[in-house]
Amino acid sequence: MTNSEIPGGAVPPSRGKIAERLLPGGEEPDPRFTLANERTFLAWIRTSLALLAGGIAIEAFTADLFLEAVRKGLAVVLLLLGMLLSAGSAVRWLRVERSMRKKAPLPLPLIVPLLAAAGALAAAVVLVFILWR
Amino acid sequence: MLALVTVSAIFLRWLPQHGLPILLLFAVSAGAAAAIYFTQRRRYRARSRGIRKENVDADITAVLWTAFAGVVLGGLGVGIVLAG
Numbered sequence: 577m578t579n580s581e582i583p584g585g586a587v588p589p590s591r592g593k594i595a596e597r598l599l600p601g602g603e604e605p606d607p608r609f610t611l612a613n614e615r616t617f618l619a620w621i622r623t624s625l626a627l628l629a630g631g632i633a634i635e636a637f638t639a640d641l642f643l644e645a646v647r648k649g650l651a652v653v654l655l656l657l658g659m660l661l662s663a664g665s666a667v668r669w670l671r672v673e674r675s676m677r678k679k680a681p682l683p684l685p686l687i688v689p690l691l692a693a694a695g696a697l698a699a700a701v702v703l704v705f706i707l708w709r
Numbered sequence: 710m711l712a713l714v715t716v717s718a719i720f721l722r723w724l725p726q727h728g729l730p731i732l733l734l735f736a737v738s739a740g741a742a743a744a745i746y747f748t749q750r751r752r753y754r755a756r757s758r759g760i761r762k763e764n765v766d767a768d769i770t771a772v773l774w775t776a777f778a779g780v781v782l783g784g785l786g787v788g789i790v791l792a793g
Contacts, residue, residue: 595769607765611756617772622712625738628786629719632734635790636726648790655786661728662779673767682777 598670602677613672620665620687627658646705650698657694661687710749713742713778730789734782741778 591599604610624689631654638647671683717738724731731770759765 591766592770595767599767600771605767607760607763608712610765610767611760613754614768614772617775621775621779625712625716625782628779628782629716632720632723632727632731632786632792635793636723652787655783655790658786659780659783662776665779666776670769673769686726688712704717 598659599673599677599689602674602679605673605676609676610673613676616672617665617669619623620668623691624658624665627654627661631655631658641652644706646701650701653694653698657698657709661691664690710742710745713738713745716782717742727789727793730785730792734785734789737778737782737785741775744774 631651634654635647635651641647642650668683668685668687674680675682720731720734720738735751748771752771756765
């Protein structure tokens with residue numbers, strides 16, 4: 577039974593204004609799926625935190641290895657990627673939750689190719705710099 | 710929560726290189742970790758009740774706050790790196 581199917585015409589329990597606004601319509605999905613979606617979100621957040629810490633680490637610890645411009649560039653790329661992942665993981669969580677509520681197919685993960693492309697770009701910059709040096 | 714605590718400790722490690730502004734990063738990550746720690750019992754109780762009733766409300770506020778903390782940490786980090 578879902579919130580929208582309460583017998584006797586009873587008023588379904590309120591989900592809160594933000595939830596009503598960002599997750600409108602549909603039915604509450606199986607709790608296991610909601611919790612799995614949240615675990616996936618938290619896994620993305622952990623990746624994002626690793627990128628943020630890595631960005632600061634590169635800037636602080638590679639002064640005698642990279643030129644300043646390369647060092648700052650890599651650090652900023654990692655930090656921006658961490659920011660983007662953090663925001664993207666929330667958007668992804670929201671889109672998956674909406675799809676589950678409406679029993680629609682799950683959306684493709686857009687942050688996966690983004691993360692892969694940015695990771696490859698950062699690796700290429702480091703490779704070129706090491707070969708050129 | 711433990712990831713945030715670990716990252717806040719890593720941020721402190723860069724204090725000699727980046728100076729006092731790094732304390733902002735530490736404060737945001739440690740604050741987010743503390744917020745999660747102090748609310749996790751309530752959320753855990755709500756989730757276990759929800760599983761028993763087979764109806765778990767999506768915790769949208771927690772998700773948005775956590776993502777916001779990540780974005781703020783990234784923004785502050787970019788600012789500190791570019792200013793340093």
